[in-house]
Amino acid sequence: MQCDYFDAGVCRSCTSMGVPxxxxxxxxxxxxxxxxxxxxxxxxxxxxxxxxxSGFRNKAKLVVGGRRGAPELGILDGRGGVADLTRCGLYEPALAAAVRALPGVVARSGLTPYDVGRRSGELKNILVTASPDDELMVRFVLRSPGQLPRLREALDDLRTTLPGTTVVTANLLPEHKAVLEGPEEVVLTQADSLTMRVDGVGLHLRPQSFFQTxxxxxxxxxxxxxxxxxxxxxxxxxxxxxxxxxxxxxxxxxxxxxxxxxxxxxxxxxxxxxxxxxxxxxxxxxxxxxxxxxxxxxxxxxxxxxxxxxxxxxxxxxxxxxxxxxxxxxxxxxxxxxxxxxxxxxxxxxxxxxxxxxxxxxxxxxxxxxxxxxxxxxxxxxxxxxxxxxxxx
Structure with missing residues (x-):
């Protein structure tokens, strides 16, 4: 597998990249x-x-950076900013398409990305899971519940842009800490679980439940x-x-x-x-x-x-x-x-x-x-x- 991010030194998470x-x-x-x-x-x-x-991961864990109207989704770059990883080659096709489309949804929502250095802003992370049926669970990790109305207003745009979206939640993480999510989850859709259909068994994956990647x-x-x-x-x-x-x-x-x-x-x-x-x-x-x-x-x-x-x-x-x-x-x-x-x-x-x-x-x-x-x-x-x-x- 060849990865432009790895070759450019942007992301070194895949320690075996380049090895047959x-x-x-x-x-x-x-x-x-x-x-x-x-x-x-x-x-x-x-x-x-x-x-x-490649193309095997069913889950993306994305840090949100940039500014309001021009978000960046990826990983922390070590300088307080975020390096774009929206075209990572590890994602399953449905997940890859979702990750590429999400910056536009976030930009149109008006949500303000969280600035790690200044400890300001609201949208910290986005966690996305794709099912074998190409359905999606999208979780927005927010600093406070004050942005819930704005996120609810963005649901129609999210569903139109990503028709496979089944479950959408807001996860609340008020503390400034090096974790991806907090303990409180607000489900914003009628469905509260994503069906992971494996060998005829429809396993229900809820927002904070574990499933193999x-x-x-x-x-x-x-x-x-x-x-x-x-x-x-x-x-x-x-x-x-x-x-x-x-x-x-x-x-x-x-x-x-x-x-x-x-x-x-x-x-x-x-x-x-x-x-x-x-x-x-x-x-x-x-x-x-x-x-x-x-x-x-x-x-x-x-x-x-x-x-x-x-x-x-x-x-x-x-x-x-x-x-x-x-x-x-x-x-x-x-x-x-x-x-x-x-x-x-x-x-x-x-x-x-x-x-x-x-x-x-x-x-x-x-x-x-x-x-x-x-x-x-x-x-x-x-x-x-x-x-x-x-x-x-």
Missing amino acids: YAVQLADKDASVRSALAALVDGALWLEPFSGPE NTTVATGLYRQVTDWVSTLRATVLWDLYCGVGGFALHALRAGAVGSVRGVEVSPAAVDSANRTAREMGAAPGIAVFETGDATQDLGPARDASTPSEPAGTTPGSPEVLVVNPPRRGIGADLAWRIERSPDLRHVVYSSCNVTTLSRDLAAMPSLRVRSARLFDMFPQSSHHEVAVLLERV
Whole structure:
């Protein structure tokens, strides 16, 4: 892939830019295998799964700079300004078209871009997500609610310019801090979720919910995990750090298990997962998603004085567990709980950090890797996603 922004030194986020993609993929696979060599036999590795090397991102995170009537969308340039990135080659086609059109919409809206150096202005960031059906969720990150009427007035122009726009929100971030969004979200459209249709499952993505950045490779990951689970002849699956329910709901739809339970810290994601389950026609109790701390959800804690039943026993204790934690991994306490849950025969661990994955696998010595695979969610970078199937010995 060739990138004018990279060549000009404007953006260096893609640390592998210029390296032939086949070499990138081989190097990344070799690096992950080496990091897990003490825990994963080389013969257990499947061929890495990859998608396009460009045009793969379903989400754009754009800082807004410039001035009222002449906005610039991109990244901070290190001098208090914003470097344009509206023609980044990583974006999916529908997303790319949206990003190129948004400066005009912002200019016509009259919204004033936020000036980082002066700490003045209103519009800080714009976050855009494209679905597999080319529908869009557009989130405007504002300094204060005072600009909500102006943003509402701009909705017709936004929809006319970008007909695929389904969800529009205002996210409020009053503080001057190095984050992309604040905690408060005001939905400005009738629809409050974007449907990410993956392998026949319409996953509902709400504004502050997590979804993999690469839809093509996420599809491959869901299929692989479902295939693994299908071989286990399990009845009950639990999905910790379940997000919008992708792993659990794909396994349920495929008939790989009879019932699923998901745990996630985000109430919005849990609502989305339960909504998808209802739309799939899951009977009450067959697909249960709950808000909670995944690290505290399985078996007794390490300091428990007496044995206790696992929390949330509906719909039954798990025979297979799926975990998809953030970069910090599942941690010592959950690893302890998994290690001491003898009825739990299999675990699927999807990780975006091979270092914490290695640490967590070492903390569960009674579970051995049965299969492993790299999923290249992030071409042009060293970031990775690895999934492993574990079996109790």
